[in-house]
Amino acid sequence: MSETVTAGAEHTTREIAQQPRVWRETRDAVEASRPRIDEFLARHVTPEVRIVLTGAGTSAFVGEIAAPALARITGRRFDAVATTDIVADPRGAFAENVPTLLISFARSGRSPESVAATRLAEEVLDEVHHLIITCDETGDLYRTHSERPGDLVLVTPEGTNDLSFAMTSSFSTMLLTALLVFAPQLADGVEAAAAAGDWALGDGAASPAEFAGTDYDRVVYLGSGPLTGLARESALKLLELTAGRIVGLHDSSLGFRHGPKSVLDDRTLAVVYVSSDPYTRQYDLDILTELRTTPGAHQVLAIDHRAADEPGATWSVPGAEDLPDALLALPYVLFAQSLALRQSLRLGLTPDNPFPSGDVNRVVKGVRIHPLADVAAR
16 A cells, blocks of 8 residues: 555555554454453353443444444344443433443543443443453543453554544454454454455555546445444545545445435445355345346445355455454455545545544544433433
């Protein structure tokens, strides 16, 4: 990706490019922390405990990918609930007053909702414990919970507290950390995911470059299972880095037919993340076939872990044949990040800060947290 290193893109370019390396570092860091992780889980993950994954924006989408993946691997329920939903409606988010493990994801831990969500959980629930996965040892979330003996705080590798406006390596390393905490067996697949990432940023980079040069003004990302959350993150990356000048949309492969398909026109690119699960991928391939045979000039691209099952443009990630969807999300997201970066540059924007006016900020501003106690009796 060296050709994209231009003024105003240095941080974004570096942070995308470093991901295969920091995935390997994340695997090693989690392994080094395994004794205290296992001790924490043994104390706080009992059969009656509800596990909630939370964050805002991209950090929320980490939970949306991890929750269904971990539920399938562990055989127990994981709920993804955004901090924005917890703060706005804590009694609804925690309607069941049961022992809860709240897993908070945050790049900086400085957004108003980050600490507020953990505090509100403690106000509403009789028993709650916290696992914090963050990229910033100086953030409010880290400082609030790092000294509390009942909580566990894990920090992603150095350099992943992305300086760019958009989250890239912070997103993928927090996701991988969460997966490895609860499913340590996934560590065996990290090298394959990282090698696939090396390919995506090397030989595989031609495809994002090609699609960045085509003429469209909206991109629809589709996926199933854990890859539904990845579709949502991919759409947000495009919106952020192009300052909304190219619209990013998302849906599930099955859900797209129920109205959202109306968005297709001759200036639309549809990208389908194809699942590695033999059952689920059938639905992804069905929507691919339908999109490719639907009349119109819209473009269609499959992102797959193996050679194409049918004719049509496919970004096939080599060496990823045995990876579950949760790990496939790592190399898959590199396409979306690279495409968004290239489109931002093509539009003459500065990806490191697409909003120099400050209309949208790296760390969210303008949120006022209202005390729950003030209205509890109303």
